[in-house]
Ligand SMILES: [Zn+2]
């Protein structure tokens with residue numbers, strides 16, 4: 001049976017176990033894309049690599065895994081953790097660390113990944129390449145923008161129009177992000193509206209996601225969702241992106257009254 005391909009965008013704490021619970025076969029993950037080096041986005045990298053290594057087939061030759069990251073030293077540190085005490089690690093997993101410095105990061109027969117620099121981590125004067133990025137992922141499913149963490153309200157619209165926008169609300173209020181997004185990138189008439197999924201929630205949103213949704217003006221609430229851990233979005237060729245009802249925090253958007 002042909003194995004599926006999977007791609008991992010950011011690797012926060014618990015990503016290995018969380019992936020397994022939600023059906024990820026780590027043997028299929030060959031490419032990691034790290035938006036920035038904050039530990040809540042990378043703390044699970046050693047664990048994820050360990051899963052890739054541990055689940056190898058016996059007798060299989062070394063598999064290649066690539067980590068695209070603006071924080072190379074940190075990815076090297078994750079590898080060091082594994083090399084240090086697992087002598088056979090490099091015999092079975094051949095890991096390449098590729099610095100993100102340019103817009104086009106990756107392309108294979110399925111997806112194309114572009115890195116869009118933002119100001120979430122501000123450069124030291126001596127550094128030239130940006131240290132934090134959003135990703136725009138295009139493929140047979142249309143386009144997805146994953147914002148990573150944002151540096152300003154203006155950066156929610158980064159990557160312009162897309163079909164599915166995965167936007168953090170941990171640093172900015174969702175209603176303000178959305179207002180800015182809609183004023184700067186209004187949905188073109190006649191096109192399919194993009195789905196906006198808020199994730200990486202602030203404490204305030206986690207405490208009362210329904211209240212967070214109510215703070216968004218009613219006319220802007222269509223296609224807005226607040227995800228929970230393990231959220232699942234499925235692409236249907238005819239109807240576009242569908243969100244698993246159980247993946248939404250609180251009630252479904254339409255059920256929340258103003
Ligand atoms: Zn961050």
Ligand SMILES: [Zn+2]
Pocket residue numbers: 038040041149170200
């Ligand atoms: Zn973060």
